[in-house]
Structures are given as C-alpha cells and as structure tokens.
Amino acid sequence: MDCCFYKSILDNSPMGYAYHRIICDESGVPTDYEFIEVNPAFEKLTGLMSKDIVGKKVTEVIPDIRNSDFDFIKYYGGIALYGGCEEIDQFSEPLRRWYRVKVFSPEKNYFVTCISDISKEMQKIKELDSFFSINIDLLCIADLDGTLLKVNKEWEYALGYSVEELEGSKFLELVHPEDVAATLEAMSQLSNQNTVLNFINRYRRRDGEYRYIEWRSKPHGRVVYAAARDITARIMSEVELVDKQKQLEEANHMLKLVLDTVPIGIFWKNSKLEYLGCNRVFSSIAGLKDASEIVGLDDLKISWSEGLGEVYRHEDRDIIASGESKLNYEVFLREYSGEERWIRKNKVPITDRSNVNIGILGTYEDITEKKRAEEALRESERKYRQMAEELEKLANYDKLTKLPNRRLFFERLKHGIREAKRDRSGFALMFVDLDGFKSINDNYGHEAGDDLLKEVGRRLSACVRESDTVARIGGDEFTVIARSVAARHDAAMVAHKIIKKLEKPFKLKEQICSIGASVGIALYPENGFDSESLLKNSDRAMYEIKRSQKGTYCFFDQIRENA
Known part of the structure; x- marks a missing residue:
C-alpha cells in the first residue's frame, strides 16, 4: 500500500496524531521539540492549526508550556531518545483540556503523540464526587484486588475511620476473620462479572466493635461499584428473636401457649409428610377452624392455591432425603380466604437421638407489611432524590432561562479567580445589558418579554464554550465568565459575537x-x-458604553482612559 493510503487513514482518523522532532542542547538534554506533521483530528481537539504550528517549536506555539506543572518536554524527550511506548492522562493548562496521550518513538530523536479529549470523562468524575457527597447510603468504588478507591463521607460515621484513611486501604483487613472466606467468594463472583446482591459481612470499627454491612455490588471490568448499609441493629434484633424462641422451645410446659402466641405460622410433619400439628396462625393460613383439624392431613388435602400442595410435598421430600434445611425463602401465597400475602418460610429436618430424619419443622412468617414498607421506602428515597435535585436547581438556576443565577454565578466567578491565580492566567468577565427590552414588555406584554429572555439565554450560551458560564443575575442583565479568554483582543471578539447575535430579530x-x-x-x-471588584468594574464599563453609545462594548480601562 502506498503512502497516500496511510495518509488518508491518518487524515480521517478520529484520534489526534502529531509527529515531532526532539531538540536537545549541546549536552544532549531535551530543551524543545518541533511539530513536523499533524492530522485534522489533532487540529480539532487542540485548536492548533497545521499551518500555524508545523515547522515551529512547541515553545513558540505554546509559550506557557514551560510553566506547566507537568514537564512535557522532558517527558517526551525521554521517549524520543531512549524509546518506549507510554500512555498518560494529562491536563493541558495552556489548552485548558484533559487529554489521554499515547506516546511512542518510531526512531531516535522523533516521537509520535496520539491524543483523545477526555474532558467529558473527567467531568463525569466530578459529577460522581457530587453524588457521593449527598448520598445517605454507604457508597464505594473498589478494585478486584481489594483496594478501596473511593468512599463517601457516610463511611466515617459507620466505621470511625476518615475518608482519607479508608481510600487506598485493603478492605479485607477490616473484615471479621469468620467472614473473610465468604467475602473472597463474593469477590470471585464479581471477578466473573456477576452482580452480588444482599451480601452481608462484618467490618471492624476504629473502636474495635464489628458492624454488619449489607452489600449490593456490580462489577465493571476491574472496578466494582457498591452501595451498602449498616444493618447491625436489624441483625442484632433477629439474633435476639432467635435466642428467645429457643428458650421458649425448651420450656415444654409452656409450649402450647408459646405456639398459639407467636405471630408466625408453625407446623411439624412426620417422615410420611403428614401433619402432626400446627399453631393457631398456621391453621388460619391453611383455612382450618382449629389447629387440631390438621393432624393426619397432607398438603394435597389442604385447600392451598392450585399446584402448591405438590410443590410443598416436593420440597419436603428433598429435605427429608438430604437432611439439609431450607431457610428464609419467600413465596407469594393466596390464602383459603382469597387474601394474597407474602410469606417468608423456613423448613428444617427433625432428627431423633440417632440423627435419623423423622420429620420436618416449618414456619411461615407474614412479611406482607414489610414488603409494602420496603416498597414505600424505595418510593420515598426516589422522591427524596428528586426533591434534592429540584432544590439544587431552585437554589442555583434562574427559573425562567434555566441559566445559573446570581448565587451560582458568584460561586463560579470565585472558582475561576482561584484557578486563574493558581495557573497565573487570566479571563474576562462581561456584563451584558439588553437595549430596548423595556419597550418589548410595554408593547407586547411580560409573556413576550419572558420568551425573549429565554431566547437571549440560548443565544448567549451559543456564543461561548462549555467551560464558560452564562448567568442571568437580574431583570435583563446577564453576565459571561469567559474563562478560556485571556487576551484583550479575544475578549473583544467574544463581545462582538454576542452583540451581533443579539442584534438578529427575535420571533x-x-x-x-x-x-x-x-x-x-x-x-x-x-x-x-x-x-x-470584577463585577462592579464590568458593570461600570457597561453603563459607560450604554450612556455614550449603545450597541457596542467597552473595557473597564477605557473608562479611565476616557476620563
């Protein structure tokens, strides 16, 4: 295949490509590098045009590159001189974008960079941080080696360790020794890309106490996303209930009273699967007037829903044959009365002194209300999340235009100042006031005025980059934080674009x-x-131009020059 074919591939590739030559000083230390060739995708991703950079040094194209926290020249120079192939995620301060860069050297003193823009991916990470900060569940991200990569603040309250102490630690070091094997088995399931739900193990708090944690985990490659809850109180309640039931069973003289008092159905059968007895609750479930009526019956002679009798007999035969219990499984049951309920069932084999299975003891627990409560809780959580989202919008965004309001505008402006101070860079703040808006309200009504303001918001947003901020701070006053604009002439171009955009007729x-x-x-x-100061000075500049010549722009320092 000829060179034209390969050049066609590079020109049509969605990945940015650039070919460079490293430049060294007399001692062989890399001091600069030259652009030899770039493809259209590189131009689109970086905004650097081939005609402006090919044949030039990077210090000529990006003068601030030496001020970056990351030493690009040294890094690329090492690969160009000594070979290798590496991939990094790096924020380009001069270009204000995140890039994933793959670098390799096809021959000594030369290197190739293949880049892709991952700014949106990094933005999603920021959004994930926000979600972590407001969630009331225990949230974490871990890898399959058992390292906690990210946890939310709720873990501090649950275990007593700070977020900083937990992130980067091995979670198995906190797991109860008796639960390590089960935890490793769950990790094996996740390694096979299987979702693990309702898994419970115990974690050690800073004070030495162990807490029961219930997990819902989903793998994604080598990363596991998990939500958990501290269910210690529930577990302890269940343990206490079991202990109490055992104590009551030992008191034979009170057995009848206990059986008729407990709020769950209880029955026992012989090895022929014939009922030997039950309590009052179970007799009611079975549609019998008295518990004594069940003696001698099997499930085929009880008025269960169609097909359930044979299902129960099949379960019981398996338990008698295997000697293994069947615990805590849930079934949907239609009672003799026609009422529908959820039941949690337990069936265990009864053995004699010779350890021979002689029957089955079973319990039926009505969990219908619990199921309803769980569904109500899920709905409540959904409404809470929805309400939180709505409150966030009301607090930070203008109801009419959906643009950031004055509160969010100041937050972003302060954030922009902090970043610019850190990066030793600059930006522009523009105060936009509409000319002739009052006449629209007076002549066509406030509804038309509102429609116009919405369209103004859309047009202003179309004039700037995604990293910039357009806000409505009141009435017909808007602001634009142009973080990507540092030079005076660039700011003038954006202002001119805004003015021309808003001069076009509105329907x-x-x-x-x-x-x-x-x-x-x-x-x-x-x-x-x-x-x-920035808002005040941009406002003064706007009023100066509005007073002297509407429909154009004015820099703050022009006021002083004209004064």
Missing part, C-alpha cells in the same frame, strides 16, 4: 422584534482581584 409568537446589547468587560487580574 415572539406572531411578532418580529429587535433589541440590542451593551457589553462591559473587566479583565482579570488587570481590572480586579476579587469577584466584587
């Missing part, structure tokens, strides 16, 4: 309306070091 139902926009611009850090 409001059957009316065609036109407005304008005046834009005040404050640059960080030249026009202010804090959020209040």
Whole structure:
C-alpha cells in the first residue's frame, strides 16, 4: 500500500496524531521539540492549526508550556531518545483540556503523540464526587484486588475511620476473620462479572466493635461499584428473636401457649409428610377452624392455591432425603380466604437421638407489611432524590432561562479567580445589558418579554464554550465568565459575537422584534482581584458604553482612559 493510503487513514482518523522532532542542547538534554506533521483530528481537539504550528517549536506555539506543572518536554524527550511506548492522562493548562496521550518513538530523536479529549470523562468524575457527597447510603468504588478507591463521607460515621484513611486501604483487613472466606467468594463472583446482591459481612470499627454491612455490588471490568448499609441493629434484633424462641422451645410446659402466641405460622410433619400439628396462625393460613383439624392431613388435602400442595410435598421430600434445611425463602401465597400475602418460610429436618430424619419443622412468617414498607421506602428515597435535585436547581438556576443565577454565578466567578491565580492566567468577565427590552414588555406584554429572555439565554450560551458560564443575575442583565479568554483582543471578539447575535430579530409568537446589547468587560487580574471588584468594574464599563453609545462594548480601562 502506498503512502497516500496511510495518509488518508491518518487524515480521517478520529484520534489526534502529531509527529515531532526532539531538540536537545549541546549536552544532549531535551530543551524543545518541533511539530513536523499533524492530522485534522489533532487540529480539532487542540485548536492548533497545521499551518500555524508545523515547522515551529512547541515553545513558540505554546509559550506557557514551560510553566506547566507537568514537564512535557522532558517527558517526551525521554521517549524520543531512549524509546518506549507510554500512555498518560494529562491536563493541558495552556489548552485548558484533559487529554489521554499515547506516546511512542518510531526512531531516535522523533516521537509520535496520539491524543483523545477526555474532558467529558473527567467531568463525569466530578459529577460522581457530587453524588457521593449527598448520598445517605454507604457508597464505594473498589478494585478486584481489594483496594478501596473511593468512599463517601457516610463511611466515617459507620466505621470511625476518615475518608482519607479508608481510600487506598485493603478492605479485607477490616473484615471479621469468620467472614473473610465468604467475602473472597463474593469477590470471585464479581471477578466473573456477576452482580452480588444482599451480601452481608462484618467490618471492624476504629473502636474495635464489628458492624454488619449489607452489600449490593456490580462489577465493571476491574472496578466494582457498591452501595451498602449498616444493618447491625436489624441483625442484632433477629439474633435476639432467635435466642428467645429457643428458650421458649425448651420450656415444654409452656409450649402450647408459646405456639398459639407467636405471630408466625408453625407446623411439624412426620417422615410420611403428614401433619402432626400446627399453631393457631398456621391453621388460619391453611383455612382450618382449629389447629387440631390438621393432624393426619397432607398438603394435597389442604385447600392451598392450585399446584402448591405438590410443590410443598416436593420440597419436603428433598429435605427429608438430604437432611439439609431450607431457610428464609419467600413465596407469594393466596390464602383459603382469597387474601394474597407474602410469606417468608423456613423448613428444617427433625432428627431423633440417632440423627435419623423423622420429620420436618416449618414456619411461615407474614412479611406482607414489610414488603409494602420496603416498597414505600424505595418510593420515598426516589422522591427524596428528586426533591434534592429540584432544590439544587431552585437554589442555583434562574427559573425562567434555566441559566445559573446570581448565587451560582458568584460561586463560579470565585472558582475561576482561584484557578486563574493558581495557573497565573487570566479571563474576562462581561456584563451584558439588553437595549430596548423595556419597550418589548410595554408593547407586547411580560409573556413576550419572558420568551425573549429565554431566547437571549440560548443565544448567549451559543456564543461561548462549555467551560464558560452564562448567568442571568437580574431583570435583563446577564453576565459571561469567559474563562478560556485571556487576551484583550479575544475578549473583544467574544463581545462582538454576542452583540451581533443579539442584534438578529427575535420571533415572539406572531411578532418580529429587535433589541440590542451593551457589553462591559473587566479583565482579570488587570481590572480586579476579587469577584466584587470584577463585577462592579464590568458593570461600570457597561453603563459607560450604554450612556455614550449603545450597541457596542467597552473595557473597564477605557473608562479611565476616557476620563
């Protein structure tokens, strides 16, 4: 295949490709590298055009590259000089994007980078952090080697260890010794990409106490996502109930009273699967007026739902033959009265002193209300999550335009200042005020005005990048935090684009309306070091241009120059 064929592949590849030559000083230390060739995907992903960079050094293309926390020149130089193939996830501070970069050297002094933009993937990680912070369940992400990669704050309350202590630790070190084998078996199931539900083991708290934790885990490759709950109180309640039942069984003289008092159905059968007795609850379930009526009957002679009698006999034969209990399984039952219920059943073999199976003891526990409560709890949790989402929207977003409101605007502005201060970079804050909006309200009504504001929000959002922020801070006043804009001429281009976008006519139902926009611009850090100063100065610039010449833009420092 000829070179044209391979070039066609590179030109149409969705992955960015760039070919470079490393440049070293007299002692052989990498000091720079040159762009030799890039494909269209590289241009699209980085915004660096081939005509502007090919034949140039990276320090000429990206002057701030030496100020990055990561030493790209040293890293790429090592591969170009000594060979190898590596892959890294790296944030490019000059380009303000996350990239996954695969680097290899086809020959000494040269290297190839294949890049893909993973900024959205990193944003999802941020969203996951947010979800972790508000969830009331115990949430964690672990790998199949048993390392806790991420946990939420609820684990601190459950186990007494800080999030920092838990993340990076081996969770098996906290598991009760008696539960390690079962935990490893569950991990084996997850390794086979099987979901593990309702798994329970015990974890040691900082104070030495063990807590029962119930898990719901789902694997994804080498990573396991899990939600858990501390069910110690429930387990202890169940243990106490079992102990009490055993004590009551030992008191033979009170057996009849106990059997007729406990709120679960109890029966016992012989090895022929004939009933020898039951308590009052079970006789009611079986549709009998008195417990004594069941003696001598088998399940085929009781008015169970169609087919259940034979199912019960099949279960009982297996238990008698194997000597193994069947515990805590749930069935849906239609009683003799026609009422439908959920029942939790237990069946155990009864043995004599010679350890010969001579019958079956069984219990029926009505868990209908528990099932309903669980369903109600799930619905309640769903409504809570929905309410939390709605509250978050109400607190941070403008109800009309769905844009960030003044509160969220200030949060993002302060965050932008912190990042710019850390990165020693700059950005622009634009104060946008609509010209002629009042006449729209006066002539066509507030409903038309609201429709216009919604469309203004959409047009403003279309003028900036996803990393920028468009906010409505009141009335017909909007702000734009252009974090990707540092140079004055770039800010002017964005402002000009906004003005031209808003000059286009608006169709409001059957009316065609036109407005304008005046834009005040404050640059960080030249026009202010804090959020209040930047907003105030961009507002002053907007009012200056609105007073002197509407429909254009003005930088804050122009006010002082014109004063």
